[in-house]
Amino acid sequence: MRMCACSAAGRADFSGPTRATLALTVIEVEQLRKTYGDLTAVNDISFTAHPGEIFGLLGPNGAGKTTTISCISGLLTPTAGHVRILGHDVVREGTAARRVLGVVPQEISLYEDLSAIENLNYWGGAQGMRNPLLRERVANVLEITGLQDRAREPVKQFSGGMRRRLNFACGIVHQPKVLLLDEPTVGVDPQSRVRLLDLVRAQAQSGTSVLYTTHYMEEAETLCDRVAIVDHGRVIAAGTLAELRSMLSERDLLRLSGVFQPDAARAAIEHLDGIEILQADEGLLILALPEASRRLPAIFAALAAAGADVRGTTLTQPSLESLFIKLTGKELRE
């Protein structure tokens, strides 16, 4: 069962720009579509992002997040739609758009046999920076990423977390107005993750517009000002965290696994007030309801009367993950 909180066409501008914000729009993605033969990787995605804002693209692996970022950074040419960075179309005015763009790829993209300084010098140079400004910025990003002590060592001697930080540093060395971060914390230890998230916040505070993709809902919840939830190339929900939570009406999500007769179970639950059935099949029952823990005995009794054999119970408080489950009928990490 799939449910969608967006419009019937599944296509809407979730940014809801007002006249005031439109003037400050930095990233403008309009009905973006990318297909590979019969496969549609990105399907009519639209959103905007503003200066100082962290906009999250949240979705499972294969949802289309990286393809979206690749289209925005000019690596891929969209099949349809438009992407504008500070008013520059990334297809027609690619060089101008890329000048204000900083990209932190999902994979570590560094010269392993070069030192941190040499990497930063090269990537800063590729962004058009020259000395003495480049030297100054390199020193600055080494300091804020905490790599100044190891700056002259080859990257191949770095730990995973240090590489991630340097990967990030190479994306911000030229002080971009727009920063694209493609799952920058994948495979990172908790300490380095916290540090990286702090760095992202600092960038946003300095006025950079950040587009952040992740499949960690906790990151999106703690970091992003606004989030678009993506699945199968579509935005299925978007808004501020408060707006998204309101879609769940403060209800808990109750997942019951076991052996069910779907029709009998559905009938039994429908007799109970205030419970929405999100999914009901032979092995799984997903319910949305307020104060679920208090009502568990009544639910078990009703299901037992309907011949169900409940073997497992998972109760989830309202969160982006529960919203994702509500919208798609599956967990975010599936």
Place this chain on the structure above:
Amino acid sequence: MTMGFLAISLRKDWARMRRDPLSLATAAGIPLVLAVLITLVFGREPATPRGRLLLADEDDTVVSNLIAGAFSREPLGKMLVVEKVGREEGRARIDRGEASAFLLIPKGLQHAFLLDQPFRMQLFTNPSERILPQIVKETLSIVVDGAFYLQRVAAGQLHAFAAKGTPTDLEIAQVSVSISHLATNLDKYLNPRVIDLETEVAQAKTAEPSFAAILLPSMLFMGLLFIANSLAGDIWKERVAGTLRRLASAPVSMAAFLASRVVFVAVVYGIVAIAGLVAADKLAGMPVPSLPAAVLWMAFVGTVFYLLFLWIAVQPATQRAANVLSNLIIFPLSMLGGCFFPFEWMPAWMARMGRLTPNGWALTEFKAILDGNAGAAHLAASAALLAGVAALAFVLTLRRLRRGFAV
């Protein structure tokens, strides 16, 4: 492309090469190893046994010195070291196996020879050697035979010597002249002329090229090919590392990136060419009459090879396939194009085919530069042709980088 990015890019590539010198060293080292092996197998003079002849000359006369001298002249002189010793020392040393043979000439040889009397010399040979003692024995037999025939045809003159005691220089000259006349008179019977020859003085023949001059240009060009392949393969390292993709999202163009690589490769080839040519000249004796022209040609050709191999490297979908494809091309091209075996060693039909390959053609031009036979106009035309090939390879590679390879 700004000069700024070019400088930054060159610095980056130079630093990467310094940190991983093995890739380039391997590519340049393979031809070096092959050159050494081929030189060891084919390049040396035929092996000559070198032995020692101990000579105890107790007679110490003109005749005994003539016999001793027979072993010191070419070609025996290359094989034998003649060392004068005393009788006892000679016996002791040949018993210890310290020489190939020991020849004892007792006193009275000259006297016996002049009077045609029997005489006994002693030759001791080393049984642990086979060839050199046999050579000494045969040589001594020839000398004895020669003495016998000389006694037959010049007995009168020899007897005259014996009667006069120690001859003066004038007497030796007189006897020599009379023996010469005798030999001339006998010549028509001993060597009857059967063919009349007309003698024509031919023009001085061009000196044959040395072994190094034939082999080393091929090895240098093999080095160019392997280095080109190695440097072109680096594009896959960039792709796998994700740096190519990252660069594609930067404002600097892919053409600027590729151009900076080409400049870097040309610089590397320039250094390799200077080192290779100077080493070939100083260490192996390969003549390089015009070093600047030879260096420029090597650097230019190497850069074109790089672009061709780069274009080949970016075609397949995987790094493994790219390696297989480039190896499939480089080895036949090297062998046919005169880089493994010089054209001079190939059958004529194969050499003709080989000179039509890109590397074979460039190698032929290179040899013309080394021989001093390459005219400026001809070289300019060849360089223009190469530049055209390079430009085409550049454009095609750039197109492939932009259309999918980089991202």
